[in-house]
Amino acid sequence: MQGFTVTQQKSLEAEFPLQVGAASLKITPPIGSVMGNSYGMNISEGIHDDLFAKALVFDVDGVKAAFIALDLISLPYGLVAETRELIATQTEIPVENLILTATHCHAGPQMNPRFLKNIGGEAEKKSLEYLKQLPEKLLKAIQMAEASLQPVKASIGSFYEEKVNFNRRFLMKDGSFRTNPGRLNPLIKRAMGPVDPLGSVVLFETTDDRPLAVLVNFALHPAIVGGNQFSADFPGVVSQLMEKSFGEELVTVYTNGNSGNINHIDVQNNSFLEQYEESARIGTILAADVMKALSSRRPLEINSLEVARMEVAIPIPNIDQQKVIWAEGILDRFGKSSPPNFGDVVEAWRIIDLKSVNKERIAREQYTTTVPLKKDGNAILSEVQVMGFGSELALVGFPGDAFVELSLAIRLKSPFTNTIVCEQSGNGNISYVPDRKAFLEGGYEVNSARFSPGGGELLVEGVQKLLIDIFYD
Template sequence: MTTKVYISRVRLMKIVMKISLTIIFASADYSASGQVLQVGAAEVKITPPVGSVMGNSYGIAVVEGIEDHLYAKTIVLEKNGTITAFVACDLISLPHQLVKETRELLEKQTGIPGSNLIMTATHVHAGPQLNPLFWDAVGGKPKEKSKKYTHNLPSKIIESIRLAKKKLQPARVFVGTTKQNSINFNRRFLMKDGTVETNPGRLNPEIVKPTGPTDPELSVVYFESMDAEPLATLVNFALHVAVRTGDQITADFPGRIASVLADIKGKEMVTIFTNGTSGNINHIDVTQQELFESREESVRIGTILAGNVLKMYPSLRKVETNSLKIHTEPVKLPIPDIQFDKVEWATEVIRQYGDPENPSSFSDVVKAWRVLDLIELDEGLQARHAVTTTVPLTEDGQALMSEVQAITLGDELALIGYPGDAFVELGLSIKEHSPFPFTVVSEQSGNGVLSYVPNKKAFSEGDYEVRSARIKPGGGEIMVEAVINMLNDLR
């Protein structure tokens, strides 16, 4: 090697080293100035005690045991001075008072603005009963235990957020979707007599066809540290978390998903399940005989979804996180006319619901609960939330005050908080019209309970979900439009 060549190589090495050091120090400055996305994830148990009231929307059973725990699971995101929290709770829904108190505590204890929080419920049916009306139907010690449990929920959710915030670190984000067609089915059917029926039964010869589609899209958002350590996986799929009921507390199939992924990716990774719009979607295939009891079916579904996620990890696509934005948009939803002379009747129906000697019919309970959710009380908001978990009414009592929310990362990823037990058509419409190529819609979000949110077409078809709805036809589409407008502004 000549002296000239040697000197040239030394100079080249020095230049490479200088460039490398410049990149390293620039990266450090970049991170320190808040330009790099920071992510933290954590979970806190929110399992209700044995002896409290549990159940689905109308459940008045008493908890006999804990099969597996329920959690509040949180992802905190921070970038360029913006910080936001996304929390999924293993609950059937989010009472307005719970959301309100959690947002207030959030600001006081963490400094994160309450408006920068998106909360969502997995819609688990084998969890705690959160409605005071149904506590009253049971009464006694179970009622007192449920009151105490619900009172402590905001602080537990905040603890999950606080822990996630404490773990903030530079991170990368990856996304992907796949199709899973074998486990979710539209549960509303056109019958031969021209009526529409919800869950008409397996192998029912009177069934003509489903009245709507499903959403087979399984969405995954994966967060990892800069040294490729798993931080969190967000799994979204449209399927009623109602495989399990009874008197044993369980997170149902979302719990199984988390368990399987933890075995592979490590227990430090937080797995968050959010439900897509599944108000008219469940796990029952009416063309087949029942093959599994509910626990087996729950495990089967969770294992299938977890397997899909595991297959997706290698092919997930990295998202450019050049910005972080969050927005909440208030929405007024007109309500149907209420027969105020029915209030006394409705109160008595709910009171008798738990009476073994003189029980109210389920049909009457559905009607009565709807009436009591839509009347304004002279005593004000505090009195209203002693009997309902539903969002507040407007001052004129003609509409419910709801909201839609979005967190966006860069120009590609949007996480949507959509309220209520929403029909699948509404979520599909949001995805179709979203300017963000990867849009995740999580129902049971917003500022509190809305009950069922059918699409406009379903109102003329009737049956259970429509009888339960607290909004007029078109309310779901009003919120879809609000989401699309919000996303266009954020984009």
């Protein structure tokens, strides 16, 4: 019987070269820890719905790679670095063959050490302990997925959705540019950019047609739910509805496309639902879109797996030491009884993230989640990643809260039949990633950006080079 099993496995691998393992692991922080969006500092009082790490491990002819999506707002550099170190020592997956991505949900844990310090007390202790344990949890999720590797069939579908996603940057009648200027604002002239209506759905099924995992990608800011209860927002709703349809064993890996300038607010409509109701509405619409896409999916022929990554040094503006002192004072007051105005907080956080320090990585991680600077202090060291499955599918790990124009440019010039861009990836947080045009317009996203004009395009060029390299390898 044992010999038969081995022979059968070899024949399956010949017929189905791609092996996939999938796992889902709960990563909800403890109640009483600090939560919120990028700048949020609420102490959590409950759990509306759990946060998860969703892991996929791939193997084609001995080449292994892993992809893991996290219900977090972003990826702290330290989290990525520590997780990669664990993967390198405790799995058979090369560290360079790992892509981590965050869904960018805004009702997850606050991870900025500076903001946690401002809260202090038991809430800070709980948050720091949670963050300390997170790399081990991610390792466990990947190990669980690796242990379940099996030959699979892969297929892909797509959908077009334009009723829930809107560009949030507007040209006003006075010539200024504003982010989210308000519903029915009579001073709005027009939106200043496109949306990406394309959603992608990749289904992995066992050889006996049992759904194992589905990867969903759509570009929409998961910034609907706030408050003081943890929630995965509408990506969590999509996952819940997929499990109801296919069973709890299905692992739904939701990934966010570039949506730094895309959200759910229709400024032409003053009728809307609040938070959880709106999140449920949008999640239900997208889940229905996914189901329709699956009904017309087409098979993927995957005979090879190629993975590559590239460090991209992005130039930054000069930071004056006097501005650093000012910024330290602003952030010290943030979250206190007489807080500074929000615009000053945005500027101060950007300055602190870009100050040069001649210390080890661990020292930098005491005040920022942002990727390191070059030794000369003139650039931040970001990263792009690609994972190519044959010639028909590529997954792209793109850093930051990136503008939709950048992923549209990547897809336009990709040699792969299907290219799925996942933001909030790479080697860690870099905040907003506007395109060059936006720097001429200004606004919140540009004020938040950690780099000089053209940095987003440098990242796109890096992705395009990697895609061409692995396609023609």
